Each structure stands twice: as structure tokens, then as C-alpha cells.
Amino acid sequence: MPSNEGPHVLQAVPRVLVIGGSYSGLAATVNLIDLCNGKQPRFTSTPSDVVSSKSKLPVDITIVDERDGYYHLIGNPLAFASDDAASKSWTRFQDIPALKLPNVNFLQGSVASIDCENKAVSIVDTVTKQYRQGKYDYLLVASGLRRTSPVVPQALNRDQFLAEAKSHTKAVRDAKEGVVVIGGGAVGIEMASEIKTIEPWQKVTLVHSRDKLLSAEPLPDDFKDRSLETLRETGVEVILGQRVTETTAVQSDGEPTSWNLTLSSGQHITAGHVIAAISRSTPTSSYLPPAALDKDGYVKIDASLRFNSDVPNASSHFAAGDIASWSGIKRCGGAMHMGHYCAINIHQDMLKNRYGQIPTYKELSFFPNIMGLAVGKKAVVFDSTNGTASGEDQMAAYFGNDLANSICWNYMKLGQAVAV
Numbered sequence: 559m560p561s562n563e564g565p566h567v568l569q570a571v572p573r574v575l576v577i578g579g580s581y582s583g584l585a586a587t588v589n590l591i592d593l594c595n596g597k598q599p600r601f602t603s604t605p606s607d608v609v610s611s612k613s614k615l616p617v618d619i620t621i622v623d624e625r626d627g628y629y630h631l632i633g634n635p636l637a638f639a640s641d642d643a644a645s646k647s648w649t650r651f652q653d654i655p656a657l658k659l660p661n662v663n664f665l666q667g668s669v670a671s672i673d674c675e676n677k678a679v680s681i682v683d684t685v686t687k688q689y690r691q692g693k694y695d696y697l698l699v700a701s702g703l704r705r706t707s708p709v710v711p712q713a714l715n716r717d718q719f720l721a722e723a724k725s726h727t728k729a730v731r732d733a734k735e736g737v738v739v740i741g742g743g744a745v746g747i748e749m750a751s752e753i754k755t756i757e758p759w760q761k762v763t764l765v766h767s768r769d770k771l772l773s774a775e776p777l778p779d780d781f782k783d784r785s786l787e788t789l790r791e792t793g794v795e796v797i798l799g800q801r802v803t804e805t806t807a808v809q810s811d812g813e814p815t816s817w818n819l820t821l822s823s824g825q826h827i828t829a830g831h832v833i834a835a836i837s838r839s840t841p842t843s844s845y846l847p848p849a850a851l852d853k854d855g856y857v858k859i860d861a862s863l864r865f866n867s868d869v870p871n872a873s874s875h876f877a878a879g880d881i882a883s884w885s886g887i888k889r890c891g892g893a894m895h896m897g898h899y900c901a902i903n904i905h906q907d908m909l910k911n912r913y914g915q916i917p918t919y920k921e922l923s924f925f926p927n928i929m930g931l932a933v934g935k936k937a938v939v940f941d942s943t944n945g946t947a948s949g950e951d952q953m954a955a956y957f958g959n960d961l962a963n964s965i966c967w968n969y970m971k972l973g974q975a976v977a978v
């Protein structure tokens with residue numbers, strides 16, 4: 559918990575508050591740890607990433623998250639189809655080797671408000687439900703988007719999550735009349751194909767209201783067509799151009815045993831389990847002053863990831879990941895890259911304040927639209943340089959064999975303890 563004592567200018571140790579311990583928040587944390595240990599940030603991959611100063615600096619980092627751990631969100635379609643994958647998807651913060659440091663603290667809570675002028679935070683502790691107040695010198699807003707179940711788990715701790723994932727996989731397994739997934743966006747496609755891959759005997763149908771899958775995505779038709787073709791190859795039945803207008807429970811002994819779905823064409827289909835993969839995601843930014851947000855609730859940032867608004871102390875307030883208003887389809891890779899740059903810019907600021915060093919800030923460039931979709935054993939990917947590609951080789955490169963759980967974990971080096 560950040561200290562609530564004393565004006566921040568007198569603090570010898572800068573206090574960094576990170577809201578959200580997922581891809582962007584953890585990427586910022588681990589890279590800032592490196593920088594403050596006098597090392598190059600671990601995400602350094604090109605000569606242009608190399609930072610000038612190697613001085614050690616004291617820092618105190620607090621991560622506040624509603625959850626008690628890091629959840630590999632990308633892997634949710636697999637975690638909700640396989641108990642084994644679920645158990646590897648959620649790691650309590652206290653169990654992450656790279657974060658076991660005396661100057662890295664965790665607080666399980668939901669940020670209720672931020673006072674930019676006084677650099678003060680109010681947090682509702684998840685466990686005690688009590689309000690806690692604190693102060694910070696730098697804030698990183700990395701709390702992403704609010705999404706509904708089963709697109710993301712609603713559990714806030716690991717044990718509850720395992721129970722939630724288990725009840726989902728059981729419902730899928732027990733669905734004698736097959737599974738219907740409603741919604742042909744990225745999540746619906748991945749959920750349908752993961753179920754079919756893990757339980758090949760199960761009948762899986764995906765219903766989408768438009769004539770093409772991924773209809774809301776700013777991506778070329780050949781990517782959408784390839785995704786459809788690959789999804790059908792997995793054995794998922796796809797119904798396009800039909801809305802589900804009614805879902806009625808078929809009861810036996812007062813318990814729903816299956817569902818009767820009416821489509822806009824009048825056609826009826828039966829399902830043992832229905833998954834609504836139509837999640838309207840909304841930014842989790844309600845704790846920030848409205849002036850910091852754009853009309854849709856995303857945090858306005860400049861290229862150095864600082865708040866781009868006239869809120870007080872905007873230059874020590876940063877935002878990264880899905881919650882930030884920036885170009886491109888929201889992606890985990892982009893979120894981690896933003897976290898990396900936040901770490902560098904916060905560190906440059908600290909050096910300026912401590913040693914008067916002239917800062918060199920990193921600036922984000924435009925993010926093009928990129929998408930990688932795991933569809934059964936293959937991935938379908940699009941980027942503006944190479945266009946659409948698909949295959950098992952793409953799957954290995956983009957997702958490995960665990961929907962990128964190991965790729966993300968290893969990229970952030972979360973398994974490696976830091977020598978102090």
C-alpha cells in the first residue's frame with residue numbers, strides 16, 4: 559500500500575502505483591525493476607531500445623489488482639475447456655518469482671478514485687471491503703476493460719477461479735445435446751474451436767448474426783474468410799447471418815436439461831449448454847476524473863503514455879494497455895510494449911528529479927491493426943506487411959501449445975527471481 563504520509567516531494571524513495579497486474583502493469587513493473595537495478599530493461603530487443611543511464615535508483619512499487627494474481631487472459635478459451643490449462647493460467651502475485659522483492663508490494667483491491675492533484679488513491683480492499691487511502695508519486699493506469707462471463711472469469715482469487723473454470727468445463731462435457739456458442743468474434747471463434755479440440759466428440763455450433771465472422775473487426779475479408787474455413791475444418795458447425803431471438807429452457811424435474819434456441823430465420827436448434835460470447839467490453843476507468851477520458855471512457859494519452867489532458871500533474875500519470883486510447887486492435891503484445899515504455903519514461907523522470915539528468919523519453923508509434931487467432935491446431939493471423947496467413951507453424955509461433963501462456967510468462971521472465 560502506498561504511504562499516505564508526507565508530501566511526495568520529500569519522499570526519498572519514489573512511490574509507483576500500478577493499477578492492474580496483468581500484461582501492461584506487470585510489463586511496466588518488471589522493466590522498472592531492471593532499470594532501477596541499473597540494468598537494461600528486460601524487453602530490450604533492438605539498439606534503439608537501449609537506455610542511456612545505468613545508475614541504480616531506489617523505488618517502491620505497489621500493484622493493486624481486484625484479483626489475487628496474474629491471469630493469462632488470452633488463454634481463457636483453453637482454460638475454460640481444460641482443467642489442466644486452468645490450473646496453469648492463474649498465478650498468485652505472491653508466487654511470482656520475479657516479483658518477490660522487498661520493494662514490490664501487492665494489494666488486492668479495487669481502485670475507487672484517483673485524486674490527481676494530491677496524487678492520492680482510494681481503494682476498496684477486496685477481502686475486508688474497507689476503504690484504504692494512499693499516496694503515490696507516479697501512477698500507471700493498466701486496469702484494462704471490464705468483460706462479462708464467460709469471456710473472462712469473474713472470480714477474484716485463484717481458488718474461486720479454478721472452481722469457476724471447472725464448472726464451465728463440466729457443463730461443456732455434460733452437454734448431451736451439444737454446445738452452442740453465440741457470437742462469431744475472436745472470443746467466440748476461439749471458445750468454440752478450443753471446446754472442439756479438447757472434446758472432439760462434442761457437437762459444437764457457432765451462431766453469428768452477420769454474414770461474415772469477425773464482422774466488427776477492421777480487418778480484410780480474406781482474413782475473415784480464412785478464419786471461417788479454418789473453424790469449419792475443426793468440425794465446428796457455423797451458422798451465419800442469423801440472430802438468436804429466443805432461448806428457452808427445456809425442463810426435467812424442474813431443472814433445465816437443455817435449451818431450445820430460436821433463430822431469426824425461424825429455425826430451432828437445441829443445445830445442452832449455451833455460451834454467450836458477445837461481450838461488450840468497457841474501460842474500467844470510472845475511478846479517474848472524467849477530464850482524463852475520451853468519450854468512450856478510454857484514457858487520453860500522448861505518445862509518451864502520459865495523460866494527455868489538463869488534469870493536475872498529468873505528466874506523472876501514465877496509462878498503458880487496453881484502457882489507453884491509442885490506435886490498433888487491442889492486443890496483449892501492444893499492452894506489454896506500452897508497459898515497457900512507461901517503465902522507461904518513469905525511470906527517466908526519476909533520474910531527472912534525482913540527478914538533473916536530461917531525460918530521453920520513449921514515444922509510441924502508430925499501432926497498425928494486427929490479429930492472431932487460435933483456431934484448433936492452426937492459427938490464422940493478419941498483419942499489414944504479410945497479409946493473411948494460417949497454419950500449424952503460425953500456431954507454434956504465436957501461441958505455442960498453451961495459447962501463449964508460456965510465451966507471455968517467459969517474455970516477461972516472471973519465473974526468474976531477481977538478484978538484489
Ligand SMILES: Cc1cc2nc3c(=O)[nH]c(=O)nc-3n(C[C@H](O)[C@H](O)[C@H](O)COP(=O)(O)OP(=O)(O)OC[C@H]3O[C@@H](n4cnc5c(N)ncnc54)[C@H](O)[C@@H]3O)c2cc1C
Pocket residue numbers: 577578579580581582583622623624625629631632633634635667668669670700701702703705709710745842845878879880881888889890891892893930931932
Ligand atoms: C478471451 C480473450 C482472448 C484474447 N486473445 C488475445 C490474443 O490471442 N492475442 C492478443 O494479443 N490479445 C488477445 N486478447 C486481448 C488481450 O487479452 C488484451 O489486449 C490484454 O489483456 C490487455 O492487457 P491489459 O494489461 O491492458 O489489461 P487486462 O489484461 O484486462 O488486465 C487488467 C487488470 O486490471 C485489474 N483491474 C480492473 N479494474 C480494476 C480496478 N478498478 N482496480 C484494481 N484492479 C483492476 C483486472 O483484475 C486485471 O488483472 C484477448 C482477450 C480476451 C478477453
